[in-house]
Amino acid sequence: MSFLIGENMTGGYGAADILHDCTLAVDLGQIAVIVGPNGAGKSTAMKAVFGMLNLRGGQVRLDGQNITTLSPQDRVAKGMGFVPQTNNIFTSLTVEENLEMGAFIRRDDFSSTMEQVYELFPILREKRRQPAGELSGGQRQQVAVGRALMTKPKVLMLDEPTAGVSPIVMDELFDRIIEVARTGISILMVEQNARQALEIADKGYVLVQGRNRFTDTGQALLADPEVRRSFLGG
Incomplete structure (x- = not known):
């Protein structure tokens, strides 16, 4: 099955x-x-x-x-985690704030999950304090996928x-x-x-x-x- x-x-x-x-x-x-x-x-x-x-x-x-x-x-x-094609990040929030928003259903310590996201997408660690709206298209997609991964789907x-x-x-x-x-x-x-x-x-x-x-x-x-x-x- x-x-x-x-x-x-x-x-x-x-x-x-x-x-x-x-x-x-x-x-x-x-x-x-x-x-x-x-x-x-x-x-x-x-x-x-x-x-x-x-x-x-x-x-x-x-x-x-x-x-x-x-x-x-x-x-x-x-x-289940879902990343829509458009409008899939919060452009006014920083990269790290976007990831934190992805953990909205979590009641545990999600710092290890965030570390895993940063290991998967190293550029996001570099730009974690930057507003997500300033990123390139590919980097925005990494933020969107990373945010979905924060729920541990x-x-x-x-x-x-x-x-x-x-x-x-x-x-x-x-x-x-x-x-x-x-x-x-x-x-x-x-x-x-x-x-x-x-x-x-x-x-x-x-x-x-x-x-x-x-x-x-x-x-x-x-x-x-x-x-x-x-x-x-x-």
Whole structure:
């Protein structure tokens, strides 16, 4: 059984369904990547898994427990972290204050977790007293991921973590995501850079119009002629 699974999810906004029997799953310590064309429902699927979208069908289970009716806040308390694509940091606060805000549900000493974040993203230690709004795009994304890690999640969900960053920064972010997964945290992410994302994925999902079109290992999807032709530019 997968550690996190959104199974046969159907739902949308208002009367129209965007997801149609969509299933996403990730095991502990694995990286699962969701790719597909614009408007395929990728971010909607992530929001459904995180409880930001009411499902008309299907369910979400975490570690064997049905969490379909839980609010996003309750899912965070259960061990889920979510980094949205935009508006994912407090620009007027310093880097360190952003990380402290990430520990809002913690009642214990979180200094060791902050130290782990600084080890993962050394540039954040350097700039910890600087307002996060003054950072580059890639550094802001590191703050956003670091803030989510402060809750000590079992699952980290990332919506387009490399959007708008340079290829060099993208590679660095992917390296850090691999490091996070190696600590045993599950990663579920939507990514526009499909080829590069599938390179690091244990499991890949290609969504088209809110439905699962292809599901396989990252390497198998990269090798699939139809996936390459239709979604990876040949």
